[in-house]
Amino acid sequence: MKCKVRSRSIFYEVIGEGTPILILHSLGTDHRSMKAWVEPIFKDINGYKRIYIDLPAHGNSVIDEKLRSTNDMLLNILDFIDTVLPNKIFSLIGFSFGGYLAQGILHLRQNQVKSICLLASALHLKERTLPEKVTLEKDDGILTDFNSDIRSAFETLFVYQNKENLACFLREIQPGRLLANREFLTSNWREKGYFLPEEPFHDVSELQHPVLIILGKQDNICGYKDYGIFLKKFPNSTFVVLNKAGHMLPIEKRKIVQQLVEDWLV
DSSP, X not given: OEEEETTEEEEEEEESSSEEEEEEOOTTSOTHHHHHXXXXXXXXXXXXXXXXXXXXXXXXXXXXXXOOSHHHHHHHHHHHHHHHSTTOOEEEEEETHHHHHHHXXXXXXXXXXXXXXXXXXXXXXXXXXXXXXXXXXXXXXXXXXXXXXHHHHHHHHOSEESHHHHHHIIIIIHHHHHHSOHHHHTSTHHHHTSSOSSOTTTTOSOOOSOEEEEEETTOTTTOSGGGHHHHHHOTTEEEEEETTOOSOHHXXXXXXXXXXXXXXXX
C-alpha cells in the first residue's frame, strides 16, 4: 500500500491486528529486512498490528526534490502517522538509522508513543566512540563470485562473514539495496542534512516510556559506549550490550534479539 505524504508517498505493509507497532529499517535497504526477523516473533503472539514502512528514498517509497534531509524524512513519516494512525497510541521499533528516526518520532509525539525498541541505533552525535573493526569469523572464498558493491557492503556490515550470513544478507538486505534511491543517498545530505534540527529529548530530564536498547560490543558503525545518556533519560529501560556482536544484530544475533523484543512486548 502507499500513503500520500508531503514529498510524494510512503510504501507500507500491515500484518496483524491490535496495538500498532511502527517498524523502521536501516539505511540503504527496505522494510523486508525488518519483516524477515520481526514476523517470526509473532508466530504465537496475537494482538499486535505490525506496520512496516519503506523509509523515504528507500524501497517503493517515492520522493521529490523537496526531500533533502533527515528532518524532511521525519516530517514525511509524521504525515504517514497522521494518516494511518491518527491520534492512535503505537510502539516503535527502529534499527540503525531507523532508530534515529524513531527517536525523532518519540521526541515530537511523546503522548502518542507507548514504547520504543532501538537496535544499534544511530545517535545525535557528530563524534562517536567506536571500537576498531574486527572480523570474528571469515569463510575464505565465499565472496569471490560477487561484485565489489556486494563484497564491500557485506564485509563492512558483518563481523561473522560466513555462508549462512551471506545467504541471509542476499535474501533480506540486498533486494532493498537494489531499490534504494542512490541519487539521494549519495548526495550531500549526509554532510548538510543528516542530523535533526535538535537533539531528541534535549528538553526533558526523564521519559517514562518502556524502552529496549540492544547494542553490539563489536559494532564499529554505531558503537555502544555513547548510549549512557539513555539510562538517565529512560528509567524504565532494558539496556543490553551483546559481546561478540557487530552492527547486524538482527541477523548475527537473531534468536537473542527476538527473545529480547518478545520480552519488551509483553
